[in-house]
Amino acid sequence: MTGYKVANGNGHSNGNGNTKGTNGTNGHSNGHKSADYTAQENPTYPYEVIEEIADFITKGSGMRPKIGIICGSGLGSLADMIQDPKIFEYEKIPNFPVSTVEGHAGRLVVGTLEGATVMAMQGRFHFYEGYPLAKCSMPVRVMKLCGVEYLFATNAAGGINPRFAVGDIMLMHDHVNMLGFAGNSPLQGPNDPRFGPRFPALVNSYNKDLINKAIEIAKAMGIESNIHVGVYSCLGGPNYETIAELKALRMMGVDAVGMSTVHEVITARHCDMKVFAFSLITNKCATEYSDKKDDEANHDEVMAVAKNRQKACCELVSRLIREIHLASA
Ligand SMILES: O=P(O)(O)O[C@H]1O[C@H](CO)[C@@H](O)[C@H]1O
Numbered sequence: 001m002t003g004y005k006v007a008n009g010n011g012h013s014n015g016n017g018n019t020k021g022t023n024g025t026n027g028h029s030n031g032h033k034s035a036d037y038t039a040q041e042n043p044t045y046p047y048e049v050i051e052e053i054a055d056f057i058t059k060g061s062g063m064r065p066k067i068g069i070i071c072g073s074g075l076g077s078l079a080d081m082i083q084d085p086k087i088f089e090y091e092k093i094p095n096f097p098v099s100t101v102e103g104h105a106g107r108l109v110v111g112t113l114e115g116a117t118v119m120a121m122q123g124r125f126h127f128y129e130g131y132p133l134a135k136c137s138m139p140v141r142v143m144k145l146c147g148v149e150y151l152f153a154t155n156a157a158g159g160i161n162p163r164f165a166v167g168d169i170m171l172m173h174d175h176v177n178m179l180g181f182a183g184n185s186p187l188q189g190p191n192d193p194r195f196g197p198r199f200p201a202l203v204n205s206y207n208k209d210l211i212n213k214a215i216e217i218a219k220a221m222g223i224e225s226n227i228h229v230g231v232y233s234c235l236g237g238p239n240y241e242t243i244a245e246l247k248a249l250r251m252m253g254v255d256a257v258g259m260s261t262v263h264e265v266i267t268a269r270h271c272d273m274k275v276f277a278f279s280l281i282t283n284k285c286a287t288e289y290s291d292k293k294d295d296e297a298n299h300d301e302v303m304a305v306a307k308n309r310q311k312a313c314c315e316l317v318s319r320l321i322r323e324i325h326l327a328s329a
């Protein structure tokens with residue numbers, strides 16, 4: 001990995017340095033009732049349905065947001081920064097899934113942040129909730145049709161790179177798509193060229209300028225030593241990994257592991273959004289066998305670390321949005 005001003009997070013020798021129900025068929029009138037595009041076996045949402053959802057948001061908020069934010073587990077406070085918020089509960093958005101995971105409130109917040117128009121998902125959808133990947137990342141297409149040009153995707157993740165400490169932030173510069181290895185993709189099914197090409201390229205998915213700007217901001221914030229640049233991998237979950245799996249991921253060059261984000265990024269790149277993504281390292285992944293309960297990942301710890309580090313994450317995001325806004329003004 002070259003071109004970044006902090007050491008590459010991966011440290012490898014390449015020299016490059018309350019269950020709410022999950023079927024999501026919320027019974028709203030949408031004019032497309034003949035097809036159940038929210039069902040597992042038919043996950044492709046027609047363009048017109050996405051367009052209807054986007055219209056619902058833009059008309060309801062009176063805004064066409066430019067920046068989309070997806071809040072990771074325990075990072076809902078990113079959306080609490082938004083000024084003059086218009087709030088849309090997922091349950092009230094036509095054809096929208098609902099959040100079922102603790103730490104994911106389940107609402108869309110539209111407003112302004114640092115002068116920029118933004119929309120934030122306070123709660124994302126995960127494969128392990130029973131949603132197909134196309135459904136998990138459907139809101140990214142909604143963002144696109146609302147006018148969003150930049151996707152900020154955040155997540156809580158386990159640190160596999162031994163140099164990472166709990167509370168550190170890893171700026172994603174690449175990913176290993178384990179669900180893709182297994183033949184699953186949010187882009188499966190018929191391709192609608194109004195979103196993007198059948199065979200999108202994914203090299204350079206993570207915008208280098210935004211990574212470099214984020215590093216500068218981290219320096220200005222005095223948290224440079226807590227910032228890394230690295231590779232994220234998404235597994236299906238909901239179980240955390242075995243030691244053997246973590247060792248295998250490490251050998252593959254993965255620095256942090258979670259259960260989200262990758263399918264959102266694929267969907268965003270397919271429709272040509274600029275992507276910035278980071279992982280808050282909420283736990284260190286053990287790569288040696290141990291009987292200690294403390295060495296096991298658990299969601300309470302994930303949430304607690306996210307709460308502790310929300311201030312730094314919020315500042316990083318808001319300052320970066322400010323730069324994007326100033327650069328385009
Ligand atoms: O990726 P986010 O949504 O931040 O959440 C991460 O934290 C949860 C596990 O603790 C999983 O959902 C994992 O993906």
Ligand SMILES: Nc1nc2[nH]cnc2c(=O)[nH]1
Binds near residue numbers: 159237241283297
């Ligand atoms: N898969 C996975 N997801 C996480 N989310 C937060 N921590 C972890 C982890 O250790 N593994």
